[in-house]
Amino acid sequence: MSQTAVRRFVGWLPTQVDARVRVLAAASLIGQIVLIVTGGAVRLTSSGLGCPTWPRCTASSLTTTPEMGYHGVIEFGNRLLTFVLAAVAFAMVVALWRLRKERRDLFWLAIALLASIPAQAVIGGVSVLTNLNPWVVALHFLVSMALVVFAMLLVNRAYGRTGRHMANALPALPSSMRPVTIATAAAVALAVVLGVVVTGAGPHAGDANAPRNGLDWDLVSHIHAVPAYLVTFGALFALVVVFSRRIHGPFRSAVIGLLVLTIVQAAVGITQYYTGIPAPLVGLHMFVAALLMATAVNAADLARWSPKA
Numbered sequence: 001m002s003q004t005a006v007r008r009f010v011g012w013l014p015t016q017v018d019a020r021v022r023v024l025a026a027a028s029l030i031g032q033i034v035l036i037v038t039g040g041a042v043r044l045t046s047s048g049l050g051c052p053t054w055p056r057c058t059a060s061s062l063t064t065t066p067e068m069g070y071h072g073v074i075e076f077g078n079r080l081l082t083f084v085l086a087a088v089a090f091a092m093v094v095a096l097w098r099l100r101k102e103r104r105d106l107f108w109l110a111i112a113l114l115a116s117i118p119a120q121a122v123i124g125g126v127s128v129l130t131n132l133n134p135w136v137v138a139l140h141f142l143v144s145m146a147l148v149v150f151a152m153l154l155v156n157r158a159y160g161r162t163g164r165h166m167a168n169a170l171p172a173l174p175s176s177m178r179p180v181t182i183a184t185a186a187a188v189a190l191a192v193v194l195g196v197v198v199t200g201a202g203p204h205a206g207d208a209n210a211p212r213n214g215l216d217w218d219l220v221s222h223i224h225a226v227p228a229y230l231v232t233f234g235a236l237f238a239l240v241v242v243f244s245r246r247i248h249g250p251f252r253s254a255v256i257g258l259l260v261l262t263i264v265q266a267a268v269g270i271t272q273y274y275t276g277i278p279a280p281l282v283g284l285h286m287f288v289a290a291l292l293m294a295t296a297v298n299a300a301d302l303a304r305w306s307p308k309a
Contacts, residue, residue, distance in 0.1 A: 013098045017106070017158055017165075021099075024092040025158035028113060029151035031085045033290045036144050038078045040286040043199075044279040048132045048206025050075030054125030082121050089114040092154075105163050109154045116147055132210035134200030141196050145189075145293055152294045153301060161250060162305040170302060171249045172309040174241055181303040184234030184258070185296040187227040192289055194224040204282055221273060228266060231296070235259040238299070251306060254299040261292045 014021055042048055050064070050071035051057035057064050057076055064072035092110040100107040120143045127136040153162075160167030198220050200213035238255045241247070265288045272281035 010098070014095055015098050017099070017103065017160070021092070021095050021106070022158045024088060024095055025151070025154045027088050028085070028092060029148070029155050029294065031081070031088055032144065032147045032151045033287070033294070035078070035081055035085060036141070036148070036290045037283065037287050038074075038081055039141065039144065040283045042075050042078050043137075043206040044204055044283050045071065045074055046205075046207055047071040047074040048137075048210060049128065051079065051128065054128045079121075079124075082117060082124070086114070086117045086121075089117055103157075103165065105165075106154065106157050109150055109157065113147060113150050113154065116143065116150065120144065120147065132206045134205070134211060134213040137206065138196035138200055141199075142193065145192050145290065148290055148293050149297050152297045156298065156301050162301045166305065170306040171247055171251065173247065173251060173303055173306040174245065175308045177238060177241065177251075177303045177306070178300075180234055180238055181296075181300040184231055184238070185293075185300040187230040187234060188293055188296040191224060191227040191231065192293060194220065194227065195285075195289065198224050199282075202277055204277070204279060225269070228262070228269070231292075232259075232262050232266070235262050245309070251299065251302045254295060254302055258292070258295045258299050261288060261295055264288055265292055 042050070047070070050068060050073070053059060056062050057072065057079075058068075064076040089110065093107070093114055096103065096107045096110055120140065123136065123140045123143060127133060127140050130136050156162040157165070162170075197213065197215065198217065201215040201217040201220055202212075205212060235255065235258045239259050242252045242255050265285065268281055268285045268288060272278060272285060275281070
């Protein structure tokens with residue numbers, strides 16, 4: 001590429017947060033949630049070893065082969081999505097290049113996303129090479145959830161909802177809202193951690209010959225429910241405060257969404273427990289978990305940047 005072309009390209013990059021940056025931020029969040037869903041599909045269809053090795057799909061092929069059937073297609077499709085997300089993250093870093101000093105908050109969140117995606121791919125590869133060791137698979141899922149957190153913060157900053165470059169002033173909140181929403185987000189994170197332990201003890205191993213973690217599934221399922229109760233309590237408390245103080249704006253919407261998703265997640269979890277853990281409900285449980293994590297982080301982030309009443 002000639003120097004003139006490079007200068008033209010750099011000159012085309014945003015000098016302020018515009019629609020290009022916001023679209024890339026939203027694409028990052030949506031993509032990370034979709035990756036969790038497709039990862040769940042890999043596991044729930046017993047396609048975890050659809051590509052039996054890594055980084056190639058087979059010892060002689062980079063891609064899936066017809067002989068591998070739909071298991072290979074599902075597993076390889078999940079691997080391809082990682083490349084798409086890496087491309088989106090790289091595009092985000094490039095788009096923010098001229099803003100890297102003025103908007104360090106955005107730039108370093110984008111760097112964190114970009115750096116974490118290859119790490120996520122390597123962990124996924126290790127999980128294949130270790131025959132879907134449940135603890136490695138659990139780490140793989142937890143990194144995906146961490147990426148959802150980064151992407152949610154990136155969206156809030158890109159859209160001017162939070163941060164030092166907020167587009168609009170947030171409504172004042174009682175001082176209790178910051179610790180309550182942070183504790184609620186922490187409880188969601190704990191529920192996610194315990195959830196992957198439950199999954200590692202359950203029947204959906206990703207492959208018929210994959211090992212299990214050896215823990216009592218029924219016991220860890222009940223332990224997993226404890227932080228879910230805390231999330232419900234935190235969401236209800238925040239909602240009561242929001243309506244009693246007649247608070248409007250994005251924080252109110254975030255709290256309502258948090259409570260709704262908590263109720264949905266509880267209903268799905270209880271139903272799958274008493275119906276023999278059917279794969280579709282497990283997949284829905286994973287999807288709602290990703291939405292719940294994003295919503296809890298959103299509420300905590302909004303509370304952090306809101307003035308005290």
